[in-house]
Amino acid sequence: MTSPSLIPVGDNPTRLWGMTNAERVRRIGVAQGYAADGGSVVLANMGYAFDPVWTAHLKSRPGTAVTRGGVPVLIHLAAGERAAGEAAMRAGTVPAGCAVIEAEDEAGILNEALRKRERPFAEPLTPATVPAIERLSYKGAYKGVTDLLTKYLWPEWAFHLTRAAAAIGLPPNGVTAIGTVLCIVATVAFWHGWFWTGLATGLVFMVLDTVDGKLARCTITSSKLGNAWDHGIDLVHPPIWWWAWATGCAAYGRALSDEAFWWVIGTMLFGYVAQRLIEGAFIVRFGMHIHVWEKFDSDFRLVTARRNPNMVILFAGLLVGRPDWGIVAVAAWTAASLVVHLWRLFQATAAKRRGAAVVSWLA
Template identity: 75%
Template sequence: MVADPTPQPTVVPVGDNPTPLWGMSAAERLRRMAAARKLVVADDTSGDVLLANLAFAFDPAWLPHLVARPGTVLTRDGVPVLAHVAAADRERVAAAMVADRPLDPAGLTVIAAEDEAGIFNESLRKRERPFAERLTPASVPAIERASYVGAYKGVTDLLTKYLWPEWALWLTRLCARAGISPNQVTGIGSALCIVATVAFWYGWFWSGLAIGLVFMVLDTVDGKLARCTITSSALGNAWDHGVDLVHPPFWWWAWATGCAAYGRPLTHDTFVAVIAAMLFGYVAQRLIEGAFIAKFGMHIHVWQRFDSRFRLVTARRNPNMVILFAGLLIARPDWGIVAVAGWTMLSLVVHLVRLVQAIAAKARGQRIVSWLA
């Protein structure tokens, strides 16, 4: 007979806080976080509880961390923020929350939010330091920024990391306050993606780049908005990732075709070679990344520091667009697409070498772990 799984604690909000965060009240934000983890929110319960102090806002990562650790309290300046406690400890912990005073930690394990050590995120295979801050009108901008930064903790490309974080933050705030859903942002972005493809096909490269830039920024915003407002859905995730996965080869094909309308046509042999290299390289790199995840349980770009740095420029859509932009600056979009094809094949070789090196290292008895852990 299989034993019953350990029952989940009931989430109990303590206090009230009218200060909105991402357009939500503290109570609504807590309800969404709990629902995302399939936790029940209730005031009246007799079993283990997860007390949540609504005077504070905390990173959603704290919720599963404490759910898995009965008898643990997260504090900020000694005041309990989140506590997974038995019924016997509920009253004294809740009292400290209501009185806004430090908790006597007798019999409980305390995690201070100020601790530089942070916690280990199992899904991302890295150590991070989630936020837990007092929620007041004055602190909202800082908390929203911390929430936004924490919404995506993986490694990424140079444009997403350096060019438009502030644009995307501003748009994410605007969408949250206007009640625009992540799927609506994805829908707008999908339409712009198609328009950019048409523009490339007809050689309208500057217009296509401008439209494509808006799409690429919105491609960041929809995911950030979903995570910050805790409205992620299976449909939205499939839609967003599906568009990301499918459209790049169509952009490269359209760009190569549009070179003729622009006045810089590729020869037939060059066109075939470019498209073949880009399609093969694109698919092969994705397969290598999938193989690495299947074999080692983490993404290839978080294995060693080199891999994370290479992710900044590897032949994905955004770095490739930088190459195409550079070619267009000198009125040679044909050189740009040829350069992208070459960079795609070179990136493929780098990924293949890294996969082989990881397999060889594991065969020698070396543990393959993320350098970010």
């Protein structure tokens, strides 16, 4: 099936995340693989700003319109119906025979990529509505299932940093580069037992680790390089941090015994790799992340032994002057989280063998 073309209808000089609406739609089309000259067309009303989820959703649904307050925001039509569709869109009407999806419908749609059910935005774009739309755009880029710090502590900080980066034209890879330097600085600080310095530097890095992805999604500037760089850093640095922290306990004056040190390092490395493999196996076998299977899994993702929850444990240990207790607790929690993930994989496998449907509770 030939991919459709994404065609802007009308004009709107109002800028969103530093872009005109036409440029934003062009970037969406490129990112989502729309054709320059497709077999059908998706018409985009430039009087409105919309979540890219809508164009991804509409791409495979010809004869469908997305409306806001009855006004067409997006319409997918056959190529020969383009002129009539544009006329209808300019008149604020839906062409006859089109199925209609109301953007304000509370039911929303499932965004599997971000692991959440949502109601994507579609709003009139004027200078007065830009702040609200940018906030909606930023919120739409957030994963629905994530850890407690990303979900509750710094969304507002990251939002303002994302707006500032877009305003000065700093690309997502620029944010990732700054974060990479801070990640290395935090590692060195942990290694030397400068735990408060490392935590403060690490906190800024963790916030920027949120900002680069949100900036890429909001400005539609994701790239293969940026994605590989960001995810590569995310994948590699946590066990290095834990090793550096365990080593730094000696410089801090709370050295682990040799036996305890290697028990901690071995448990964390094995647990970290094994959990990643379990998550990958779950995706391959069931076509979804383990964290979106049932509500328990989404709730457990808030605190499972990933970097951010582990940093909370280390912070708590440092508060009482026992960074050694903190790293031992991280190792213990890593082992406990591994058991939970392994058990959930076994449960899902058993359910599928019984003939039960293994689907996301968010679907």
